[in-house]
Amino acid sequence: xxxxxxxxxxxxxxxxxxxxxxxxxxxxxxxxxxxxxxxxxxxxxxxxxxxxxxxxxxxxxxxxxxxxxxxxxxxxxxxxxxxxxxxxxxxxxxxxxxxxxxxxxxxxxxxxxxxxxxxxxxxxxxxxxxxxxxxxxxxxxxxxxxxxxxxxxxxxxxxxxxxxxxxxxxxxxxxxxxxxxxxxxxxxxxxxxxxxxxxxxxxxxxxxxxxxxxxxxxxxxxxxxxxxxxxxxxxxxxxxxxxxxxxxxxxxxxxxxxxxxxxxxxxxxxxxxxxxxxxxxxxxxxxxxxxxxxxxxxxxxxxxxxxxxxxxxxxxxxxxxxxxxxxxxxxxxxxxxxxxxxxxxxxxxxxxxxxxxxxxxxxxxxxxxxxxxx
Numbered sequence: 001x002x003x004x005x006x007x008x009x010x011x012x013x014x015x016x017x018x019x020x021x022x023x024x025x026x027x028x029x030x031x032x033x034x035x036x037x038x039x040x041x042x043x044x045x046x047x048x049x050x051x052x053x054x055x056x057x058x059x060x061x062x063x064x065x066x067x068x069x070x071x072x073x074x075x076x077x078x079x080x081x082x083x084x085x086x087x088x089x090x091x092x093x094x095x096x097x098x099x100x101x102x103x104x105x106x107x108x109x110x111x112x113x114x115x116x117x118x119x120x121x122x123x124x125x126x127x128x129x130x131x132x133x134x135x136x137x138x139x140x141x142x143x144x145x146x147x148x149x150x151x152x153x154x155x156x157x158x159x160x161x162x163x164x165x166x167x168x169x170x171x172x173x174x175x176x177x178x179x180x181x182x183x184x185x186x187x188x189x190x191x192x193x194x195x196x197x198x199x200x201x202x203x204x205x206x207x208x209x210x211x212x213x214x215x216x217x218x219x220x221x222x223x224x225x226x227x228x229x230x231x232x233x234x235x236x237x238x239x240x241x242x243x244x245x246x247x248x249x250x251x252x253x254x255x256x257x258x259x260x261x262x263x264x265x266x267x268x269x270x271x272x273x274x275x276x277x278x279x280x281x282x283x284x285x286x287x288x289x290x291x292x293x294x295x296x297x298x299x300x301x302x303x304x305x306x307x308x309x310x311x312x313x314x315x316x317x318x319x320x321x322x323x324x325x326x327x328x329x330x331x332x333x334x335x336x337x338x339x340x341x342x343x344x345x346x347x348x349x350x351x352x353x354x355x356x357x358x359x360x361x362x363x364x365x366x367x368x369x370x371x372x373x374x
Contacts, residue, residue: 005168009073009084009144011065013289018061021256021288025056028257040233043265051264052257054277055284064282068108071115075144076168078161081153084144085137086111087169090119092131096198096374097171098366099162100136103180103204104241104296105263106353107143109283111136113359118366129374130367132175137165139181141295143286148295154302155181159188163197172196175370179203179354181299184306190313198373199316199342201366203354205329206310207337219330226327227308234269234326237262241297242304249294259293260284270352272324279356310337318343318369320362324351343369 030049034041075082086108089095098118100111111134117124118132138145140153140161162185166174175198178186183204190200212224231238240248252259263284267275287293308327317338321328323346335341345365350358 006074006076009075011068011073011144013061013065017289021285022056024256025052028052028255039265039268042236043261043268047268048257048261048264051260051277051280055256055260055281059278059281059285061285061289064278064285067112071112073144076165078164078168079157081140081148081161082146083137083140083161083165084108085135085165086115087133087135088115088119089133090131092120092128095119095131095133096370097166097169097174098132098134098370099166099174099176099186100134100355101162101176101178101182101185102136102139102142102355103178103182103184104142104299105266105283105287106180106182106356107283107286108136108138109279109286110353110355114355114363114366117360117363121367124363126367130371132366133171135166135169135171137162139185139296139299141298142292143290147292148298151298151302153298155184155188155299155306156192158185159192162189163192163194166196173198175199175201175373177201177203177366177370180352184303187310187313190315190317191311193315197315199318199370200313201318201320201343201369203320203322203362203365204325204352205319205321205334205337206308207329207333208308208310208327209333209336210309217330217332220332223327223329223333230326237266238300242300245297245301246294248297252293253291256288259288262293263287267353267356270324270326271357272322272349272351273357275353275356283356312337312339314339316340316342316373318345318365320345320347320354320365320369322347322350322352322354322358324349325354326352342372345369 033045141147176186354362
């Protein structure tokens with residue numbers, strides 16, 4: 001459905017911007033190597049050098065740009081902002097509409113390998129019964145969505161914008177899915193229970209109790225320890241973006257190598273299977289060409305008071321727990337928080353960025369988890 005308010009969009013990065021990127025990469029001033037033999041001080045220089053060398057000499061942005069432009073893309077103004085989104089309708093008439101929301105340092109990039117299997121499952125060994133129409137928006141300030149010029153874009157406001165997006169596309173009954181910040185937005189949708197939202201799937205769960213009990217099971221103790229790791233040693237970028245996103249933006253807006261290292265460290269610290277250089281650079285390049293280091297980082301600042309203690313939800317919720325996610329929540333707390341849990345799955349492999357790292361597993365879990373809502 002395309003109306004006057006929904007406009008087709010094509011990605012077209014100017015050749016001069018690609019030339020400028022390569023010139024900046026060639027002039028990278030490298031820091032001294034780390035003084036440890038692990039990643040505890042951040043991204044390792046030798047790994048960063050390999051990534052930057054690939055970006056400068058072998059990475060092909062036009063390949064990725066063409067891949068994006070083969071998928072129907074649009075922009076529409078909602079609440080004063082132009083929102084960019086992918087919208088792919090299934091060839092199956094009874095497909096279920098599914099809204100997919102990314103997080104940070106995620107983007108629409110992380111869902112590209114899900115589009116085909118979700119919209120046309122028969123072509124990927126599945127059944128037509130499990131087909132989805134998919135809508136994949138870029139969060140405000142991310143990618144090709146407009147950057148907010150004023151504060152106030154917290155997850156509830158984003159969730160309201162998503163409700164309007166689905167209404168504008170003509171969907172009266174739909175579902176939603178997300179991980180990382182996408183799960184926060186999807187959880188906000190679940191708490192709002194807008195008309196037409198049938199249920200949600202989460203691969204990041206916000207289900208810590210508001211007060212941690214004194215007596216913990218072994219699984220609950222591991223959850224508390226993993227949260228301490230997430231907010232402590234692994235939480236450097238979260239803390240800086242939650243307090244000084246504009247300073248982060250200044251540091252990264254003029255340095256593609258800095259932008260790459262900033263995102264590379266986050267991917268490395270929260271995945272089980274290493275992402276390919278091209279996969280990481282697809283994501284990093286999108287941040288670079290849209291100059292969105294500051295505008296994307298503000299989602300932490302806008303929501304700095306939030307914790308992993310999410311609201312109790314009564315609408316249908318499906319969850320998938322990935323073994324190397326940080327923090328990883330126990331089933332007991334998930335069941336206490338999501339009172340209408342229609343599916344609980346434990347993946348065999350994968351970490352926090354499930355769509356990028358384990359797309360096949362996530363597709364199967366979305367199909368299984370949301371099947372009771374058909």
